[in-house]
Amino acid sequence: MIGQKRLALLPERFPLACQWEITCRCNLRCIMCYTDCFNRPVKIRAELSTDEVLRIMDELADAGTLELCLTGGEPLARADFFDIYGHAKAKGFLITLFTNGTLITEEIADRFAALPPYRIEISLHGLMEHTFEEVTRGNGSHQRCMSAIQMLLDRKLPLLLKTTAMTVNKDEVLAIKRYVNGLGGVGYKLGEEMRPTLEGSDAPGQWALSDEELRELNLQDPALWDEACARQARAGTLTCVSGQRSFHIDAYGQLQLCSGNRRQSYDLRQGSFLEGFYNHLPGFACQWKASPTLQLIQPSATHV
Amino acid sequence: MMPIMPWTDKIYAKNPDFVSREVAGEFILIPIRRQLNEVNSLYVLNETGGVLWNRIDGKRSAREIIEDFSKEFDVTREQIEKDFNSLIEDLLSIRAIEEAPS
Numbered sequence: 001m002i003g004q005k006r007l008a009l010l011p012e013r014f015p016l017a018c019q020w021e022i023t024c025r026c027n028l029r030c031i032m033c034y035t036d037c038f039n040r041p042v043k044i045r046a047e048l049s050t051d052e053v054l055r056i057m058d059e060l061a062d063a064g065t066l067e068l069c070l071t072g073g074e075p076l077a078r079a080d081f082f083d084i085y086g087h088a089k090a091k092g093f094l095i096t097l098f099t100n101g102t103l104i105t106e107e108i109a110d111r112f113a114a115l116p117p118y119r120i121e122i123s124l125h126g127l128m129e130h131t132f133e134e135v136t137r138g139n140g141s142h143q144r145c146m147s148a149i150q151m152l153l154d155r156k157l158p159l160l161l162k163t164t165a166m167t168v169n170k171d172e173v174l175a176i177k178r179y180v181n182g183l184g185g186v187g188y189k190l191g192e193e194m195r196p197t198l199e200g201s202d203a204p205g206q207w208a209l210s211d212e213e214l215r216e217l218n219l220q221d222p223a224l225w226d227e228a229c230a231r232q233a234r235a236g237t238l239t240c241v242s243g244q245r246s247f248h249i250d251a252y253g254q255l256q257l258c259s260g261n262r263r264q265s266y267d268l269r270q271g272s273f274l275e276g277f278y279n280h281l282p283g284f285a286c287q288w289k290a291s292p293t294l295q296l297i298q299p300s301a302t303h304v
Numbered sequence: 305m306m307p308i309m310p311w312t313d314k315i316y317a318k319n320p321d322f323v324s325r326e327v328a329g330e331f332i333l334i335p336i337r338r339q340l341n342e343v344n345s346l347y348v349l350n351e352t353g354g355v356l357w358n359r360i361d362g363k364r365s366a367r368e369i370i371e372d373f374s375k376e377f378d379v380t381r382e383q384i385e386k387d388f389n390s391l392i393e394d395l396l397s398i399r400a401i402e403e404a405p406s
Contacts, residue, residue: 010328011328014328016327016328061325064325064326064327064328066325066327089336090323090336091323091325092323092324092325092334092336094334114337115336115337116337
């Protein structure tokens with residue numbers, strides 16, 4: 001018997017990792033959010049029911065999926081979140097939870113401590129209340145987020161904090177990173193990408209930093225600069241591997257290559273996961289996918 | 305002095321805080337609760353280990369499991385006893401099983 005973090009041998013195509021946007025519901029209205037346009041009653045009513053989520057989850061488990069990222073919207077905004085989470089744990093998934101943290105209470109933190117996820121990732125948009133809440137547009141959200149971070153730290157839960165660099169918080173990014181480094185054992189990730197909304201609006205782009213602003217920001221921190229250089233070096237050599245060992249499911253049960261490419265979907269309400277993954281996903285278009293006959297340089301897969 | 309019971313007479317029960325899964329042909333054990341030491345580690349069992357894990361039920365003794373196994377598979381009783389003993393020790397060390405009251 002071997003104890004290990006990762007499986008060693010997997011086929012080239014295998015449904016190992018799922019990112020599942022289990023809801024577009026959210027208690028916040030972040031300015032750059034690409035799912036908030038679907039955070040309205042008519043769309044919420046169309047989301048997968050508890051039974052549907054659990055049925056699809058069983059299919060994923062049977063197919064061998066191991067890594068499950070639950071995201072939103074805000075996953076904890078679903079009233080049935082712990083039914084879904086508990087079921088996922090019982091099925092043996094290694095769960096990563098993307099959350100804004102503001103709905104985490106002592107009771108919820110205790111529940112996570114009893115059944116720990118692989119990792120919890122919280123978006124920390126700013127250290128200062130006014131910066132944070134300029135992003136979230138939610139009064140009191142900064143204080144609730146900071147409390148949640150402390151509650152999870154107190155329980156020694158695996159935590160990663162992340163920031164999307166934007167015009168409104170760019171002057172705090174380095175302070176946020178220093179704060180996170182000072183917490184000890186907590187990971188940090190800086191995102192730079194601003195996606196169009198699910199309805200196709202480019203509105204989030206108005207908050208994006210220019211290339212020059214990003215360069216200026218990254219230059220101020222050796223680790224950020226190293227990451228930026230590594231990204232630059234990879235650009236032009238990467239092809240997209242979405243759909244090979246990873247896939248995305250949206251709040252309505254649509255199976256897709258990844259959350260950044262929803263141009264084609266397979267409806268898991270109508271068909272089985274195995275049918276979707278093995279017979280439909282390989283044919284879905286992706287501008288970053290390598291052509292089987294073309295060995296020229298490919299553009300960077302920045303949407304993964 | 306109490307006589308020491310041979311390990312093959314013992315009955316073992318699975319810890320329900322471990323989930324077994326088959327992923328791409330590999331049989332793995334996943335601890336799901338905090339009190340287990342390596343909550344984010346996977347434990348990979350070989351084919352024989354996977355079959356034996358499935359037969360640990362908190363009712364049958366190790367000897368009964370070994371006898372059944374050696375009847376069904378082309379392997380000597382000595383070899384399976386050795387393999388099972390090693391597996392039991394490993395599983396006890398990570399608390400994936402415990403000795404059940406006989």
